[in-house]
C-alpha cells in the first residue's frame with residue numbers, strides 16, 4: 589500500500605447525516621493486519637448510532653462491526669493468507685485488565701468496539717490486531733459477516749448452560765434472538781419464541797426451527813403455561829432491549845431455572861425477590877462474545893446448520909447505504925439482516 593493511497597469511508601458526521609468521505613488507507617503496525625472490507629452487516633446498534641439514540645457515542649463515526657473482509661497484508665509468519673476471506677472480531681480488548689486476565693475479553697474494562705468506540709468497517713480498508721482476525725476457512729463472505737451477531741446469541745446460550753432436554757424461551761425475535769434461539773436448539777433444547785410481532789415470529793420461528801411461538805399479549809402467561817405443563821421454562825433469554833420485557837421475563841422461568849439477559853437497558857430493572865428466591869432462580873448477564881463463540885458459530889455455518897440465505901434479507905452498496913440505512917431504521921417489515929457489499 590502506498591502511503592498516499594486513499595479509500596472511501598461512509599461517515600456518520602452527526603445523527604441523521606451519512607456521506608462518503610475520502611480518507612487515507614490506514615497504515616499497518618507490525619502485529620496488525622490490513623484487510624479489505626467486503627461485507628458489513630447493519631445492526632440495531634448502527635441504526636441507533638445513526639438516529640442519535642446510542643447513549644455514549646462520539647461523532648463523526650464510521651459505523652460497522654459485523655464484518656467480512658479479505659486479507660491484504662499480514663504480519664511476517666502469520667497463518668493468514670493474502671486474499672483469504674476472514675471473520676473480524678470487533679471487540680478490541682486491553683489484554684491486561686481483570687476481565688481479560690480471567691479469559692473474558694468480551695467484558696474488558698477498557699473495551700473498544702469497532703464501529704462504536706472507534707471507526708469501523710463501513711470503509712474500503714481497515715487495520716486490526718492480528719488476534720482480532722479469524723480465518724474464514726471455507727465460509728463465504730456473507731457467512732463470515734454473520735458470525736459476529738450470531739456469536740452474541742451463541743455466547744448467551746453458553747452462559748445459560750443450555751443442554752439436551754432444556755425447554756428454552758427466547759424473548760425478542762430480532763437478529764440477536766435468532767442467534768440465541770438457533771444455538772439453543774443446536775445445543776439440544778426445544779425452543780419457543782416470544783414477540784409482539786406475528787410476522788417476525790413466523791419468519792424467525794421457521795429459520796430457527798422453533799417448537800412454538802408465543803405472542804406477547806394478554807394471553808402470554810397462559811401460552812407459556814400451555815407450552816411447559818404449567819412449569820415455566822428451564823432457561824429464558826431476553827433479547828428485546830426493553831426494560832418491561834426484561835422484568836416480565838422473570839415470570840416465565842421455572843423453579844431452579846435460569847434467566848439470561850442478553851440486552852441491556854439504561855435504567856434499573858426490578859423483580860420480586862420472593863418469587864426469585866422461591867424458585868432459586870439464576871440470573872445471568874451475557875455481553876458480547878468471545879473467540880470460543882466465534883468458532884462455535886463458524887463451525888455451525890460450515891456444517892450448513894445456519895440458513896444464511898433466509899437471514900440476509902436486504903442488500904445495498906456503500907453508496908446505496910446513504911439512502912437505505914435511514915429507511916431500514918424505520919421500516920423493519922420483512923427485514924432480518926441487511927448487508928452492505930463493498931466491491
Ligand SMILES: [Zn+2]
Nearest residue numbers: 631633654737
Ligand atoms: Zn451488531
Ligand SMILES: [Zn+2]
Nearest residue numbers: 682685688696
Ligand atoms: Zn481488558
